[in-house]
Amino acid sequence: xxxxxxxxxxxxxxxxxxxxxxxxxxxxxxxxxxxxxxxxxxxxxxxxxxxxxxxxxxxxxxxxxxxxxxxxxxxxxxxxxxxxxxxxxxxxxxxxxxxxxxxxxxxxxxxxxxxxxxxxxxxxxxxxxxxxxxxxxxxxxxxxxxxxxxxxxxxxxxxxxxxxxxxxxxxxxxxxxxxxxxxxxxxxxxxxxxxxxxxxxxxxxxxxxxxxxxxxxxxxxxxxxxxxxxxxxxxxxxxxxxxxxxxxxxxxxxxxxxxxxxxxxxxxxxxxxxxxxxxxxxxxxxxxxxxxxxxxxxxxxxxxxxxxxxxxxxxxxxxxx
Numbered sequence: 001x002x003x004x005x006x007x008x009x010x011x012x013x014x015x016x017x018x019x020x021x022x023x024x025x026x027x028x029x030x031x032x033x034x035x036x037x038x039x040x041x042x043x044x045x046x047x048x049x050x051x052x053x054x055x056x057x058x059x060x061x062x063x064x065x066x067x068x069x070x071x072x073x074x075x076x077x078x079x080x081x082x083x084x085x086x087x088x089x090x091x092x093x094x095x096x097x098x099x100x101x102x103x104x105x106x107x108x109x110x111x112x113x114x115x116x117x118x119x120x121x122x123x124x125x126x127x128x129x130x131x132x133x134x135x136x137x138x139x140x141x142x143x144x145x146x147x148x149x150x151x152x153x154x155x156x157x158x159x160x161x162x163x164x165x166x167x168x169x170x171x172x173x174x175x176x177x178x179x180x181x182x183x184x185x186x187x188x189x190x191x192x193x194x195x196x197x198x199x200x201x202x203x204x205x206x207x208x209x210x211x212x213x214x215x216x217x218x219x220x221x222x223x224x225x226x227x228x229x230x231x232x233x234x235x236x237x238x239x240x241x242x243x244x245x246x247x248x249x250x251x252x253x254x255x256x257x258x259x260x261x262x263x264x265x266x267x268x269x270x271x272x273x274x275x276x277x278x279x280x281x282x283x284x285x286x287x288x289x290x291x292x293x294x295x296x297x298x299x300x301x302x303x304x305x306x307x308x309x310x311x312x313x314x315x316x317x318x319x320x321x
Contacts, residue, residue: 066224074268075128082139084248087232114225118218143244162237200268
């Protein structure tokens, strides 16, 4: 009898450890990288370095927020980088009408791209990975048709948006913080937020319970497109240039990594916004650390791939335990 009980305990302890690692490992990872940089990276604790890191992580975090909503439904959006490129092209094309008009057109372009994804997934029944892969390719191609080469942007209002600050905090960071608050409110306080999680948990059961599954999925992809467009606008404003060849390239990898490492499973049915924020910070610090220690950019991509594989493995092992 004692042996039977003692034989069960390691299994339970292992399951508990895996669950804790999946839910809170991202915070440990951030702490480890911060401690490493404090010891080995000169000037890491300077205010200027914190400002730079915050500005650089903001677009990734904004895209990751939209990706978290999509993944919570059991889907995925590979087109976010192309949507950023489309929004950058819209800024360049419509800036002559004023920065407000240009930004609005960029956001409408992002919403339209998200609506295309949502219609294909929710109404046409196409798998999310296929639908968004098609837009990833076609969307960037369209952006290159609209603005075929690097185009400089000279506008003081956009420059202020990308480089200005309020109370010593960059506008980009303020915008990211507001969007985090909005997404948290949607997920925790609205029927829409509970519905998207229910769809990810069991779409068939959600349909039988009377939830507007198709409409919810459509809105989720539209929101993801709008958030990607916001990230594209902020990136363009900061760089003072529109370059569809480079804006948003591989950001889908960073966003997916931030979401999964933050504890949101790729199978859907759950969303962790705080974990997504920590995941975005973790990946930014990891990339910055590798660069500061003179490692080539290819290492950052391999590191991101290794992190996401590890996170997915932990989630998979926990379900099997």
